[in-house]
Every structure is written in structure tokens, then in C-alpha cells.
Amino acid sequence: MVTREEKKENEKKIKVDGTEVKVKTPPPRKVRPVYYCQTCNRSFPSQLDLEEHTKIDHGKKMATSA
Numbered sequence: 135m136v137t138r139e140e141k142k143e144n145e146k147k148i149k150v151d152g153t154e155v156k157v158k159t160p161p162p163r164k165v166r167p168v169y170y171c172q173t174c175n176r177s178f179p180s181q182l183d184l185e186e187h188t189k190i191d192h193g194k195k196m197a198t199s200a
């Protein structure tokens with residue numbers, strides 16, 4: 135038999151006026167790679183965004199094997 139255990143890792147107890155209060159803390163942010171446009175140095179959160187920007191703003195096609 136398996137007992138399900140819920141872990142609330144993003145909960146934190148703080149004391150407000152001597153009373154314990156549970157507060158939710160946001161989960162740690164994941165570090166995302168950032169893609170830079172080599173033409174104008176703008177940064178984008180994903181390669182797709184960079185490709186779209188490159189196509190739209192610079193009218194270029196990324197080197198892909200199509």
C-alpha cells in the first residue's frame with residue numbers, strides 16, 4: 135500500500151504578530167538560454183522567437199536544411 139504524501143515545497147511559514155502564517159513562495163525560476171540576434175543584438179527567450187524576428191525584421195532565412 136502506498137501512502138501519498140504531498141510535499142509543499144513552495145510554502146513557507148512566517149510569524150506575524152506571534153501567529154504562524156503560511157505564505158506561498160514562488161518556485162525557483164529556471165534559467166533559460168537566451169538567443170541573441172547577431173544583426174541587432176536583441177535577445178529572445180527561444181530560438182523560435184529569434185528565427186521569427188530574423189525572418190520578419192531582417193527578411194533573412196535561418197540556415198536550415200530544408
Ligand SMILES: [Zn+2]
Nearest residue numbers: 171173174175
Ligand atoms: Zn535582429
